[in-house]
Amino acid sequence: MTEPSPPPASRYRLQDLLGQGGAGQVRAAWDTWLDRPVAIKTVPRQSGMDGWREARLTARLRHPAFVAVHEAWDEGEQVHIVMERVHGQTLKQWLADHGAAPVADACDWMQQLAQALAEAHAQGLVHGDLKPSNLMLEEPATDSPTPPDASRTSARTRLRVLDLGIARRIDPLATQSQAAPGPYAGTLAYMAPEQLRGEAPTPASDLYSLGLVLLQCLLGHLGEDGPPSLAQAWRRLQGDWPDWALRDAQDRDRAQQWPAGLPPLLSALLAADPARRPAGMAEVAQTLAQVMSQPAADPRPGVATAPPARPPGPAPTRRWVWAAALGGLLVLTAGGALWWLRGQGAAPTAxxxxxxxxxxxxxxxxxxxxxxxxxxxxxxxxxxxxxxxxxxxxxxxxxxxxxxxxxxxxxxxxxxxxxxxxxxxxxxxxxxxxxxxxxxxxxxxxxxxxxxxxxxxxxxxxxLDPQDVLVVAWTATQLNSMGRFDQAQALLEPALAAHPLAAPLLDEWGTLKFRRGDYAGAEAAYRQSLAARPTDSVAAFSLSGMLMMQQRLDDAQSVLQQALRVRPHYKLYQNLGSVLALRERWPESAEATRQALARWPRSYPNADAQANLAEALMHLPGQEAEARTAWSLALDSARKQTADHPDNPGWAMRRGIYAARAGQGAEALEASMRAVTLAPGDPEALYYAALSQSLVGTPAAARQLLGQALAKGFPAEMAAQEPTLKPLLPAPKPAPQAAARPARS
Missing domain, CATH: 1.25.40.10 (Tetratricopeptide repeat domain)
Structure with missing residues (x-):
């Protein structure tokens, strides 16, 4: 008998206080159920939504730099988040003890940070408050294996990102719905110029903050002694690095010994104009890897050269960044944030x-x-x-x-x-x-x-913009819809190499693979898209449909249920109804399909959903009349779509099937063969043409079309689920028998 799990509060034995601030406290604890050390962050109830938000955001991220979240629960006036216990010291503590870090260590730590943030940005999250006190240098276990070289993780220390309490979705709507911090939250000493002007943090702001942390690692300071000041912030607003950072001869001597690629990278990261910063964290990580492979500059007098005052950064690749004119009054808020006061009723600024x-x-x-x-x-x-x-x-x-x-x-x-x-x-x-x-x-x-x-x-x-992900994705959509698969592949391959976590590109790559019959490749693409953007109902819908074709019903249903927890989308309910139909759970299938139709857009064709409902109702006693009505509605919808889109094989295919189900034999044959003519190599078109032929009573033609569909990769398991097609499947080949051994003499 399975031992019951204890209540969350009684499961953990609290230990030392690890940290405390305005948002709550963090204590060490021991998990008595799993016998492991953990850290528990406790947030007051009045900001409890922030606690749940932090737990959910952190749990989404897979990069090893982010601290794992094990559990979270409400109790009384508090929210508790159980996290992985990280041993080590913060980067702030390390810099206070050691001063400037060796160049190799500083670059390695920031490369790890850039790789982690590249994943966060790809998932639609921006940190907004990067600083040394939020970064931990973890001493590796003595018996732990060295990470693979591709990750460039230091053999001595591993950098961890501790606090996502301020992190926000790049999508402002989702941020507001999760009670995220306001747009001015942050830490003054590490805020980008646009944040100082009162703008919400963006991935470009994280780039700037990473540049400040890198600079502090290299110099041991941020340009002046003492706490952050308005004067220091003003210098950041006025110009790029190193106009305000190299404070004395020692700093200049140290900078002269940096590898050649480091000063241009710092200048790009610390550009006052976001358009002049690197295109993304992946580019920063790659540049740091190149910097670490370069030799340091020769420190001998007359050999070393100081970094240029404003070396050119990478070519701007961001979409629309408008310069904001400086004006108004700087105000330091109680939370340490800086903004520009705007006039009452003034027109919107750039x-x-x-x-x-x-x-x-x-x-x-x-x-x-x-x-x-x-x-x-x-x-x-x-x-x-x-x-x-x-x-x-x-x-x-x-x-x-x-x-x-x-x-x-x-x-x-x-x-x-x-x-x-x-x-x-x-x-x-x-x-x-x-x-x-x-x-x-x-x-x-x-x-x-x-x-x-x-x-x-x-x-x-x-x-005009070869790096624009949406441009590339929609171009691939157009090419895929026109059957120009080679062109779509040639377009998507380099784009995915540059943006491997871009969900729109992954969705189209999955579509391309699916249409070519590469179901394993399509599945990998759709799953990667969902990992990058869990709200991607397009990927969940496509992936679940493909899994159904392969009779992987448990996997398909799991994908749908996970996606429905994020967004109750009508197409997800539609596929859930299909999965339940394949399981012959007809009442549940009908209910899921009704849920889909209840959410269906007013003007969007609902032929598939009506067909799913009709299929389920056919198997329920006393529902024959409603089933006939649903088949009629499905056929009417398909007829309208084929009239509007006469060259679309998908709608011709649907019209053929629905006409066959509704008893319209002549229309079924005409429409199904029209689909095969429009897409002669498509396994789905061939399969559904075979099904239409079998339903109207032409088994010879159905057998021929079914054989072509199977040869193109259509799963025989799915065909076997159709009673009219199962007898037409080729007989399984007999298992080979072992050759008889010759008798011994």
Whole structure:
């Protein structure tokens, strides 16, 4: 009999106090159930949502630099978070004891930090408060193996990121819904210039803070003795490193001995303008690896050269960063944050407009969420009214409207498409060198089924910004939909090498692999996408559908249940109904499908959901009339879609199946063979054509088409689930028999 787990509070034996601050305290403890040391962070109830938020954010991150979260629970007026116990000392303590760190150690620690933050940024999180007191140098166990060289982790110490209490989603809507800290939270000494001006932290802000921590490791200070001051912050606002950092001859001598690549990296990280900073943490980690392979400069007089005052940084790759003019009064808040006071009723500043654009873009990136698209459209309507000459705002407004039309979630899809065209044209008229303006036009043309014209605009967008993930992803979507798989692969491979955790790219890579019959490759891509962005219902829907095809029903149902805990999306309920149908759990299947239809967008075709409901109802006594109604609704929806999209093999395939189920034999044969003509090598089109043929009573044609589908990789296990197809499957080959041994003489 299994021993019951004790209540959370009684499971842990509290020990020493490890730290205490305004947000709570951290104590060492012993887990009496698993016999291991842990740390328990206790947060007062009034900020309990922050405690739960920190636990959830930390638990999402897989990089070993982040402290693992084991458990969290409410008790009375407090929230408790049980975490991995990390032994060592903070980087702040180390620098206080040792002063400047050796260059190799400083670069190695910051490379570890950059690699960890690259994962956090890819998952939509920005730290916002990087500083030495939030970083731990962990002494490795003497019997622990050395990590692989690819990670570049120091053999002597491992850097850990301790505190994600201030971390926030890059998506501001999700941040607000999780009661995240306000946009001005942070630590004055390590805040980027844009944070000092009152802007919300972004990945670029983390880059700047990492640069400050790296500088402090190399010099032992941040430019002056004593606590952070307004004067120090003012210098950061006024110029790049090293204008304000090298305070004496000793600092200059030390800087002269750094490897050649280090001063340019510091200058890029500590650029006052975010556009001049590196493109991301992955680039920083790669540069630090190169720096560590370089020899130090020769310190002999006459040989060493001081770093240039403002060496050029990497070419700007960020999308829209507008310079904010300095003005107003600096105010130091009680929490140590610095902002600019803005006048009452003043027009939005460039910084505010940038924040609004970033928020709208985050909502657009969640395009499978109808509420997010509605908020994006509303926010961009306000922004384009406030800044009518902003090409980025016009382009984003067009994108949001096109995506809402594509999802059919607005009240008037036709009007959405019309407005999308107007705003795309305006964006191009304002700035025809803006990649996003061409992306907006391309997406509009895509919605209008003008594929070749859309590709021309996609190509123009990629020419202007080859690193734009959305541009590459939507171009691949267009190519995949047109069956140009080789071109899609050639486009996605280098993009994924540069952005391996970008969910939009991974989703399209999974689609490409699936359409080519590489189910293992597709599964890997979709799972990686979900790891990078757990709210990605597109990946969850696609992955669960593919797992169902392989009869991996437990895996499919697990993917769906996990995704539904994050977002109760109608397509996820649709696939849940399908999984339950394959399990022959017909009442539950019907209920899951009804949940899908209850959430279904008003103007979006619901043929598949109606077909799922009809299938379930066919197996329930007394539901025959409702089942016939559902088949009729499914066929009507498919007919409308094939009329609107006559060259789409998917809708032709659906119309064939639904017509066969509804007893419309002639229509079923015509539509199913139309799908095969449009996609002759597609295993799904061949399989469903075979099913249509078998349902209308032409088994010979069905057997031939089924054989072609199986040859293209369609799972025989799924075909065996269809009663009309099972007899048509080829007989399994007999197992080879061992050769008879010759008799001994």
């Amino acid at each position: 910084a505010q407009q940038l924040a609004d654009l970033q928020q709208a873009e985050a909502w657009i990136n969640e395009f499978d969420d109808a509420d997010a698209l509605d908020r994006a459209v509303s926010a961009l309507a306000r922004l384009t009214a406030q800044a009518p000459q902003s090409a980025p705002a016009a382009a984003l407004r067009s994108l949001a409207l096109s995506l809402r039309h594509w999802q059919r979630t607005g009240t008037d899809p036709a009007d959405d498409l019309r407005q999308a065209g107007q705003w795309a044209d305006k964006a191009l008229a304002l700035d025809n060198q803006l990649a996003r303006a061409h992306l907006a036009k391309a997406l509009l043309l895509n919605q209008q089924k003008r594929g070749d014209e859309a590709l021309a605009q996609f190509d123009q967008a990629r020419l």
